[in-house]
Amino acid sequence: QVQLVESGGGLVQAGGSLRLSCAASGSISSINAMGWYRQAPGKQRELVAFITSGGRTNYADSVKGRFTISRDNAKNTMYLQMNSLKPEDTAVYYCNAEILVLTRVRPLEVWGQGTLVTVSS
Numbered sequence: 001q002v003q004l005v006e007s008g009g010g011l012v013q014a015g016g017s018l019r020l021s022c023a024a025s026g027s028i029s030s031i032n033a034m035g036w037y038r039q040a041p042g043k044q045r046e047l048v049a050f051i052t053s054g055g056r057t058n059y060a061d062s063v064k065g066r067f068t069i070s071r072d073n074a075k076n077t078m079y080l081q082m083n084s085l086k087p088e089d090t091a092v093y094y095c096n097a098e099i100l101v102l103t104r105v106r107p108l109e110v111w112g113q114g115t116l117v118t119v120s121s
Helices: none
Strands: 002-007 010-013 018-026 030-039 046-051 057-059 067-072 077-082 091-100 108-111 115-120
Touching: 002 091, 002 108, 018 030, 018 091, 018 115, 030 067, 030 077, 046 067, 046 077, 057 067, 077 091
Parallel strands: 010 115
Antiparallel strands: 002 018, 018 077, 030 046, 030 091, 046 057, 067 077, 091 108, 091 115
């Protein structure tokens, strides 16, 4: 089986920076697109950014210019560099990936358990 584990969350003051990591492990054949989602209290989960296997990226308007998504395919790891953080960025951040395994014909949709980012004003 495969899993995703996020790390790097924590408490930071407004204007500060954090770098989140998402490491995939298990019987991985390859990973297609990967993305970061977040969910704030009382709000629905939203897409923050995604990156294709070829490195093409897209961002939510709310984070454009402040966040940078990247991936290291050799390490099966994705990153989210978050700069100029705002209190409204406070949320649980989740890693998501479409992962191919040898034992299945169709890709798996895999979610991490989340990492909490808290931005104080």
